[in-house]
Amino acid sequence: MERQAAVSRRDFLRGGRRDTPAAIRPPGVDAAALAACTGCGACVEHCPTHIVSLVDGLPVLDFRAGECTFCGACAAHCPEPVFTGAPVDRFDYVAAIAASCLPFQGVDCQACRDACPTGAIRFRPVRGGPFVPELIAEACTGCGACIAVCPVGAVAAVTANREAVHA
Numbered sequence: 001m002e003r004q005a006a007v008s009r010r011d012f013l014r015g016g017r018r019d020t021p022a023a024i025r026p027p028g029v030d031a032a033a034l035a036a037c038t039g040c041g042a043c044v045e046h047c048p049t050h051i052v053s054l055v056d057g058l059p060v061l062d063f064r065a066g067e068c069t070f071c072g073a074c075a076a077h078c079p080e081p082v083f084t085g086a087p088v089d090r091f092d093y094v095a096a097i098a099a100s101c102l103p104f105q106g107v108d109c110q111a112c113r114d115a116c117p118t119g120a121i122r123f124r125p126v127r128g129g130p131f132v133p134e135l136i137a138e139a140c141t142g143c144g145a146c147i148a149v150c151p152v153g154a155v156a157a158v159t160a161n162r163e164a165v166h167a
């Protein structure tokens, strides 16, 4: 039996009722504790995938530069009480693919599936065209690995609304 729910095609393509977050913080950041950030840049320096930068003196992630592996280096090297300290293995975001995605334009591409470490993107056949992607929302950690590899920039992180997924 299929145990994982798939986002409806409309929600997947359009983001549905979900919103693009204004700023994605490193995993484990306690939003209420962000005021304790001094902008020292330790998280920027130690992120192995180089996705952390300081914007307005606070750490944000840019998945166009790469993925978050949830390695915890940013939290481990932060000298201030900005992180919760609890292990984190997923964001409150999931991937969403826009209608500009190549297969929906009739061009074959499965780069996002190949990059996804959790198998959260599957492709289904469509009569008369290339296979098209579907997101398995429950399997998506929001790591962002699918974002940088998309040749047309069709993938974005959106606020997870796991109640909105449909079987």
Ligand code: SF4
Pocket: 026, 027, 046, 047, 048, 049, 050, 051, 052, 061, 067, 068, 069, 070, 071, 072, 073, 074, 075
């Ligand atoms: S958990 Fe690791 S990969 Fe993710 S932002 Fe922090 S240092 Fe970078």
Ligand code: SF4
Pocket: 094, 095, 115, 116, 117, 118, 119, 120, 121, 135, 139, 140, 141, 142, 143, 144, 145, 146, 147
């Ligand atoms: S954000 Fe990460 S887990 Fe989610 S679909 Fe993209 S690569 Fe897979």
Ligand code: SF4
Pocket: 097, 100, 101, 102, 103, 109, 110, 111, 112, 113, 133, 149, 150, 151, 152, 153, 154, 155
């Ligand atoms: S990598 Fe981009 S264009 Fe290719 S299938 Fe995935 S979302 Fe579509």
